[in-house]
Amino acid sequence: MGETSIERGRHARARLLVAARELIGELGWNAVSTRTLAERAGVRSGLVHYHFDSLQALLRHAALAEVQRMLDDTRALLAEATSPSDGVEQMLLDLDQYNGADSASLLFVETYLAATRDHELRQGMSALVADFRDSLTEALTRSGHPSPQAAASAVMALFDGFVLHKGLDPGLSAEQVAPLLRRVTNTEEDGERR
Amino acid sequence: MGETSIERGRHARARLLVAARELIGELGWNAVSTRTLAERAGVRSGLVHYHFDSLQALLRHAALAEVQRMLDDTRALLAEATSPSDGVEQMLLDLDQYNGADSASLLFVETYLAATRDHELRQGMSALVADFRDSLTEALTRSGHPSPQAAASAVMALFDGFVLHKGLDPGLSAEQVAPLLRRVTNTEEDGERR
DNA sequence: ATAGTATTTGGTCAAACGTCCAAGGCGATC
DNA sequence: GATCGCCTTGGACGTTTGACCAAATACTAT
Numbered sequence: 194m195g196e197t198s199i200e201r202g203r204h205a206r207a208r209l210l211v212a213a214r215e216l217i218g219e220l221g222w223n224a225v226s227t228r229t230l231a232e233r234a235g236v237r238s239g240l241v242h243y244h245f246d247s248l249q250a251l252l253r254h255a256a257l258a259e260v261q262r263m264l265d266d267t268r269a270l271l272a273e274a275t276s277p278s279d280g281v282e283q284m285l286l287d288l289d290q291y292n293g294a295d296s297a298s299l300l301f302v303e304t305y306l307a308a309t310r311d312h313e314l315r316q317g318m319s320a321l322v323a324d325f326r327d328s329l330t331e332a333l334t335r336s337g338h339p340s341p342q343a344a345a346s347a348v349m350a351l352f353d354g355f356v357l358h359k360g361l362d363p364g365l366s367a368e369q370v371a372p373l374l375r376r377v378t379n380t381e382e383d384g385e386r387r
Numbered sequence: 388m389g390e391t392s393i394e395r396g397r398h399a400r401a402r403l404l405v406a407a408r409e410l411i412g413e414l415g416w417n418a419v420s421t422r423t424l425a426e427r428a429g430v431r432s433g434l435v436h437y438h439f440d441s442l443q444a445l446l447r448h449a450a451l452a453e454v455q456r457m458l459d460d461t462r463a464l465l466a467e468a469t470s471p472s473d474g475v476e477q478m479l480l481d482l483d484q485y486n487g488a489d490s491a492s493l494l495f496v497e498t499y500l501a502a503t504r505d506h507e508l509r510q511g512m513s514a515l516v517a518d519f520r521d522s523l524t525e526a527l528t529r530s531g532h533p534s535p536q537a538a539a540s541a542v543m544a545l546f547d548g549f550v551l552h553k554g555l556d557p558g559l560s561a562e563q564v565a566p567l568l569r570r571v572t573n574t575e576e577d578g579e580r581r
Numbered sequence: 582a583t584a585g586t587a588t589t590t591g592g593t594c595a596a597a598c599g600t601c602c603a604a605g606g607c608g609a610t611c
Numbered sequence: 612g613a614t615c616g617c618c619t620t621g622g623a624c625g626t627t628t629g630a631c632c633a634a635a636t637a638c639t640a641t
Contacts, residue, residue, distance in 0.1 A: 196608085197607095197608060197609075197617095198607065198609080198617045198618055199608095199617070199618085201607090201608095201617090201619090202617070205619085220504075221416070221500065221501075221504065223415055223416075223418050226597075226599080227599065227600085228597080228598080236619080236620095237619070237620055238599095238621090239600095239619070239622090240618080240619065240620085241599090241600095242600060242601070243617095243618070243619075244618095247599080247600080248598095248599065293503075294503050299503060302496070302499070302500055302551070305496070305552075305554060305555065306415065306496055306497065306500065306554075308554070308555060309493060309554045310414075310415065315555065318555055319556065322552070322555055340563075340566065340567065342563075343563040343564050343566070343567055344567055346552070346563065347545060347564050347568070349548070349552065350545050350548035350551070350552050350564075351545040351548055353547075353548040353552065354545055354546065354548025354549070354551065355544040355548070357496070357499050357547050357548065357551065358516070358540070358544050360499060360500075361499060361502060361503075361509065361513055361516060362517070369534075369536070369537040369540065370537050370540055370544070372534065372537070373534065373537055373538055373541045376570040376573070377567050377571065379570070391587095391637095391638065392586080392588055392637060392638050393587070393588090393638090395587090395588070395589090395637085395638090396587070396588055396589090399589085420628065420629080421628080421629060422629095430589080430590095431589065431590055431591070432591090432629095433589070433590060433591070433592085433631085433632085434590085436629085436630060436631070437587095437588070437589075438588095441629080442629065
């Protein structure tokens with residue numbers, strides 16, 4: 194209707210980004226083509242190279258935006274929690290809404306992989322992940338964890354690995370693993386007492 | 388030379404599998420083509436469909452064989468160790484020989500992802516992974532771990548996630564994380580004592 | 582030597598790919 | 612209502628893709 198050209202353009206651009214976000218997870222990073230992308234977004238394929246420099250640039254942009262959104266959401270869980278241990282457990286339980294084979298989970302892993310082969314994407318992802326790890330490290334430090342940085346690394350590795358494994362074995366449940374995760378985030382030194 | 392046809396054939400087939408193993412990690416599962424594969428293996432591209440039903444079948448075969456080999460090697464570390472905790476730590480330190488961006492690490496992750504989109508591959512990977520987890524669970528059970536199955540799941544998720552993160556941040560070191568991993572594999576209940 | 586079997590070659594095929602661009606559409610501005 | 616600028620279209624381009632196959636080659640058995 195009363196839509197200016199620029200508004201229409203922004204709209205189309207946004208639809209392309211949404212389509213990219215979905216298709217990266219559904220088909221895999223390298224299997225997303227300009228034509229499937231355009232079809233999903235409801236536009237003609239020529240538009241891709243009007244709004245973006247290249248297909249790779251589109252995918253990069255879409256992936257980084259979505260990863261940032263997911264990390265921010267997750268960070269909020271940590272901030273609301275009464276302790277880092279509780280926060281990390283909330284994050285883990287939150288992960289159970291994904292089955293490991295949905296497009297959101299897979300986009301995450303696909304982006305990790307694509308980042309090893311795309312320098313610009315790698316820089317973006319590194320920054321986002323480092324940022325998140327810093328938040329986690331800081332929270333653990335405040336709570337008096339003896340090795341907060343290592344714990345943050347371990348927790349994040351466990352999360353992403355958990356998603357990876359859920360894709361293969363949907364039987365994996367967060368509740369089962371949660372108590373063990375607490376061992377990692379616990380403030381006290383480990384329980385070797387004899 | 389004095390090579391029978393069948394021997395030559397087996398040789399070529401093996402070279403194709405080696406090339407696939409390398410290229411899946413280097414280029415990504417979906418970026419491996421019959422022609423690059425043939426070039427790397429030193430054969431003509433027509434041979435691919437003589438020795439294998441399809442390109443996907445070749446990749447599947449190569450990936451499963453390599454994953455099985457890696458898991459068997461890792462299992463050996465567990466068997467040689469004096470306790471599951473030591474074994475798991477050995478496994479983690481062993482992981483440090485990969486930088487997360489080498490073709491061996493990436494092949495593993497690529498195969499996880501491809502398995503979510505290829506039914507046959509998924510079955511093969513599920514079996515291998517379940518098998519390995521059973522070994523780990525059994526070892527943890529013998530050592531008296533309170534929740535051996537959950538611990539095995541957690542350890543494996545942490546391993547694969549660790550590899551994933553090393554691809555982005557090569558600064559990650561196994562030594563740093565090892566003490567925290569021990570918290571997970573420890574026999575005793577977690578250290579919440581008050 | 583001959584016939585038979587397994588492997589390898591070199592090329593063809595249609596389909597899909599990323600990128601680019603001339604032309605047209607369309608609301609805003611004068 | 613003409614003009615301008617941004618957005619969109621539809622098609623073209625040169626490559627690359629997986630698959631397939633008839634012919635050539637190499638070894639084996641008769």
